[in-house]
Amino acid sequence: MGGAIMSLPWEDEVVYGMDRDTTTVLEHLQPLSNEKYSRSTVYFDSHSVRCEAWFYEPSVQTRRDMDLGRAPPVVVMAHGLGSQKDMGLHPYAEQFAASGLAVLAFDYRGFGGSDGWPRHDVNWRKHLEDWEAAVEWVRAGGLGTSRVDPSRLALWGVSYSGGHVLCTAASLGPDRVKVVIANEPYLQAQRAVTQLIQERGVLPLARALAVAMNDKVRGLLGLPPAYIKLIGRKGELALLQLSDEEMEQVQRPTPARQGGWRNLTTARMLLGAAAYSPITMVDQIRVPVLMVAGTKDDVCPVGLAREAVARIGPKARLIERPHAHIELHRHGADPENLKPVIEFLQEQLGGVVVDAAPAGPLAHTAESQFG
Known part of the structure; x- marks a missing residue:
């Protein structure tokens, strides 16, 4: 009543x-294993709620072929606004893994395979808590120190999570986060509110x-x-x-x-969204940052990305592509577009050989992806 x-x-x-649907069996969620990498499901806690993640681990053969004599660096990634790991992150993660990078792709509380209620609550404060929980879990040995090198940890985000990774790097500092990849990052609430009006x-x-x-x-x-x-x-x-x-x-x-x-x-x-402006925190970032922005993007405009890069200083680089918001994410996993991102990670983290060719055919062109 x-x-x-x-x-x-x-x-x-x-x-x-x-x-939440917990009964439907989906084929695309099953573990993967091929000559270049394997993918398994792992779990960590964020504020006493279990979060689900996919762990991509370069194969022994990949590490041998690329002369990776030590545990590989790890990229922690999560999706953007209202999205989850099985909505277009796999094409990125599989190419990172095929290039010798370990990947942890997680779902926020209330999304995908993660627990939490209410479902689909896009709460930036909770998202940032989940990012910090994921990083701390990896650094504490959650993936095993022989399987990844937690001292070489990168963050990857897109759109809303592009802003999240910038804030997380600023708050956690260079001792815990070494590199940031921010794709078409959400940066300023004032601009978003003005645009809405x-x-x-x-x-x-x-x-x-x-x-x-x-x-x-x-x-x-x-x-x-x-x-x-x-x-x-x-x-x-x-x-x-x-x-x-x-x-x-x-x-x-x-x-x-x-x-x-x-x-x-x-x-x-x-x-709560009007209080979230990641651009106000970028001055505190002390690690290398690579941003990718679309010159036709009306959601996360390239002008703000340029301003953020300028405020971060010489540690930051910007790649501009002639795409709108949804289109940019969809094409971002094309091997020719992802190659400079992997090269940047190689340069900053070391111990990674660029080979962005995935193990199998890309499936991202048919997937629905939001930022």
Whole structure:
């Protein structure tokens, strides 16, 4: 009864409640093993909640061929806004592993294979806690010190998590993080809010905030969350409104995702998002940073990436590509585009030979990927 009272019956685009699917068996989640790397599922805790991750380990043959006489460096990675590890991270991770880099690709609490409730709560504070928990687990020997070298640890993020890796590197410092790769990073809330007002107008924004407030109150009362679309077309009640062209890219046929992923996010995230501006922390970064930005990106504009690189100083580099936001991530795993990223990691971490050819055919072109 309380749930019905606290609903907004006039909002037909709001979804109330979301369950986690733990019964569907998905083939793409199974362990992998080939001549270049293996992939297994591992777990670590973040604030007493179990998080799931994929561990990519270069094969003995890969290490022998590349003369890796010691445990390889490790790249810790997670997806961007409202996304999870089985939504386009594999094409990146497999090429890193085929080049001799170990990879830990994890899901945030409430996403994918990780525990946590509410599901799909895009909370940047919790995300940063999960990043720190993943790093500390690796450094404490969670993957085994003979299998990875935790003293040579890199962070990789895209879009929202591109901002996360910058903040994590700034807060943890150079003793724990050695290199950062930030792809089309989210950097400034003020710019995002201004863009929302300009593109949608005051009334649609007020509508979204009303739903967010309703969801916040529902949370305080212990009621199921109110969800809005993560992405949608212009005019829809959605966190991100994309052009028809970009919507066509992300709505291609895709397999079912772990945990029963749906194109939804808790509406309450809108209330806290305005306080998150990673660009304010980049001055504190003391390790090499490589950013990749799209010159046609309207979501995470290249101008902010240029400013962030300038503020970090000579330790930072910027690669600009002629792509929009979704398109940039989709093409980022193309071997010719990923090669300079691997070269950067090789240069900064040492002990890695560039060989970005994956063990099998790339599968990312058919996957739905959000930032």
